[in-house]
Amino acid sequence: MLSALLILGGIGLVLGGILGWAAIRFRVEDDPLVEKIDAILPQTQCGQCGFPGCKPYAEAIAKGEADINKCPPGGDDGIRRMAELLGVEPKPLGEGLAHKPKSVAVIDENTCIGCTLCIQACPVDAIVGAAKQMHTIIEAQCTGCELCLPPCPVDCISMVVIREEIDSWKWRYPVYMLKQAA
Amino acid sequence: MGAREQRPGAGGRRLHAFNGGVHPEEHKSVSTSRPIQPLPLLPRYVVPMRQHIGNPAAPLVQVGDKVLKGQMIGLPEGAISVAVHAPTSGTVLAVGHRPVTHPSGLPDICVEIEADGEDRAVAMAPVDWRAMEPGALRAHLRDMGLAGLGGAVFPSHVKLDPGKERKIHTLILNGAECEPWITCDDLTMRHHAAEILAGAAVMRHALGCETVLVGIEDNKPEAQAAMRAAAEHAGYPVEVVAVPTRYPGGGGKQLAYTLTGLATPSGGLTTDVGVQVFNVGTAYALHRAVALGEPMLSRIVTVTGHVARPGNYEVRIGTPIADLLAQAGGELPEATGLIIGGPMMGFDLPETAAPVVKAVNCVIVKDRLLFPPPPAPLPCIRCGACARACPADLQPFEMYWYAKAKDLGKAQAYSLFDCIECGCCGYVCPSHIPLVGYYRFAKSEIWAREQEKAAADAARARHEFRDFRQEREKREKAEKFAAKAKETLAATTATAEPGEDPEAARKKAILAAAMEKARQAKEGVQPKNIDKLTAAQQKEIEEIEARRARAVEEKGTP
Amino acid sequence: MIGSPHVVSERNSVRLVMAKVMAALVPATLAHAWFFGPGIWVSLLLCLLFGLFFEAFALGMRGYPLKPFLTDGSVLLTGWLLALSLPTLAPWWLYAVGMLFAVLVAKHLYGGLGQNLFNPAMVGYAVLIISFPTHMTQWPAPGDLAIHVPGLAEAFDLVFAGQGSISPDAYTSATPLDSLRTQLLNGKTAAEAMTQPPFGYFGGKGGEMVAVMVLLGGVLMLMNGVITWRIPAAFLGGIALTALVMQLIDPTRQAGPLFHLFSGAAMLGAFFIATDPVSASTTPRGQLIYGGLAGMLTVLIRVFGGYPDGVAFSVLLLNMAVPLIDTYTQPRVFGASAPRRPRV
Structure with missing residues (x-):
């Protein structure tokens, strides 16, 4: 009886030791969780999640303070990838949030009065202009966050949906239904 | 499985068989009975600016401009781009989006020309390619709009510049034409063999290579005979080799392997093994560009299938496909659509107003008999027929499995990007799964995601910099304020009247300083660009002011 | 719009593949009827009908259309293979239970056609031999050994009404593999055991001829391109080499390669069961490993295991190893310098 206990205990100790050594010796250096979550987020910095940017949202998710379904620009795909990363079930987009087609902001240059309010609001510095000078948006750098819309005193900024062009066109997922096959 | 060797070709050259491949019904004789026929001048041409791989050309003309045949109307932009020319003389009707020959059916920027019927051409002059600098020759070819006519339309001048590190030892002229139905290369070889080899002489010169091989599938004896006869008088050694008829034997990498036994590295180009491959039609066009100075104004197009007069036509670039079909006698009754290219790799044309471009080698009119609708797909049973048919030695069913599940990383790990989309897997699949559709979906999705990721990374960097900048500005302001406050404190303490509470005096002084500063600001800083205004500008300003007032009213807050 | 290619080979469809495989089973089935009596027709019919029934049931539950999947031939093939693997003249519910597990559990619980990890027929067989060992070892004797060979009507009677008038001893006998095992346990040598009545020229009496017919069917499939040579060759090679x-090592107690190749389900396993593409390895090198290991395991189970035949268990065990084998035996891509190793 005692010898059995000793042998099993000994084996346990030895194996435990090996496992412990292996865990240290072969540790895989990994990005911290926040970085991984931040890499999935679309970086629009739009704040629709209720946090002032993607990074703070990522930090909140990592701490377990925020749900994963608060990011409309990330789409269902983003939610799915985050669920995969965190090992939780994907869920539909949170209440009051809606997916929108990808857009960019465009300033009506005839109406702009050069107040610089939108420049201050833009989270990615995609608007150029100076006080009392007409402003314009660098389309390639606009994330479509819409943060420049509310501050504009003359409502001269509108969101324009990005149209599909030949060079951005994608082959569609071949859809056929096995269930309809006859 | 290693390199299987095959029976020697007619010239005694040892051929190498690639794995896989299929042999669908050829249907080539449908369109080979007539010689190449020219098309009459049409009233209207639509010339897209994006006809080649790389950057689209930039339009050089405006609405109302008069153009001549051969006049450059699209300027090459960047290193990988070629010029676009007017197919005839006439007036520019429009510069804008028109339907183009693309599987998406999306419009693209085109120049629409109304022909004046005179077909007057710009002055064209031959160039002495032997005396030309290599760079000048390539620039000439770029300005002549030369792009590969085999279907990929890669700018030829780029392919003729393999770079200093790479030595090209073999030039292969691709006359294999392995796709069923298509015969435009066959007919070009039959009728223009000498010109093709004259064009190849220029390529050989530009590439600095010795060996020139012409690969022709053994189902084209007439073309082989014509090319052999022309090879006698080419003035340099040319070997015309019959290769076995097996699709996709005309793929560049496959043909290079068949003829030389050199396998192009995965993800590389044939130039990595010292071989450059050009379509025979490209060689013919190159000859015209050099010997006549004629830009790429037309190409030979096979019109076949369920059409009244199937055959090969010399078609000006920009000819609407509907007009081309009308010239070929029109579709027969009960046609079910058009394929651009061959049945294995071509695409359904969504819009017949789209024009013939440099990439269009074949127009097939479908009907239910020749192209029955595909049988309903069943699930994959992993039978491996696709893997045995795959010329790239891939495991197509694994790629399909992951592409279908949208597990793009795994699909890529199974060498998705080595897939040449030849369609052999879909052809043999017993479950009739549209396999290539899944690979195309996965590829374009991966490209799009990479772009999205780059954009997100850039946005993150910009956002982080903005945060940093704001932080810095705040800090600097705070520091400045602290310094100023200290100064003021020192000053006020110095001027404090005896008996007065030093603290109150300090506050008063600060207040006075602030008021003084505000007054200065009010007086001193004035917008500088509102004096000396024109009446129009003044009016605009007033309008804006009025609108602002309205906006304030509506919102209720200033 | 599905896109290119716009033409498909008309010589290839799932239905056609399944039909060809079933056609290749015809000679073996005829031989079975010739040597063991018409009982096979009853069990075959039952297996096919139960198969269709359970398939229709599962498809209905899952909301799939019946017609394309009932007519694809896969469930018929499963039924046919199971019928050839089971003793004839067993009670009807044995076939029902076998097909229930084959179709509902092994096939549809995994997602239906093309998704099953395990060979359905072999899952059915394994469930039956574990659950009903007595029924599964009552094999009809070949014609010239049997006291009485039940005719077709009698066979129906036996299957549906049970063994009323005729004693099972009249028409059953031990299979050669069973008999060999018993004789060895009784201290006889393999050579002595193989002089016993159930043994034929090189395998079991009757059974060896069925195996030859299976081999014939397999060769026909090879010539027709329905299967490739790798799995059958490796499977048979694995059996022969291990038996040899x-x-x-032990000449007195071992029966030798020829006996192992032509007894039990070895031939059926090599050409019809291990080659089931859905559950088999798919890479060229992987197929050799898969077939070879399955053949080796078959002999090991026969010699050391508790069950007389090892084909079903060895194939099921190797089915489990297929993803691993495939991952590590990916072929070299055209123009690649080394075989690809996908991330696991």
């Missing part, structure tokens, strides 16, 4: 090694 065993015989060299």
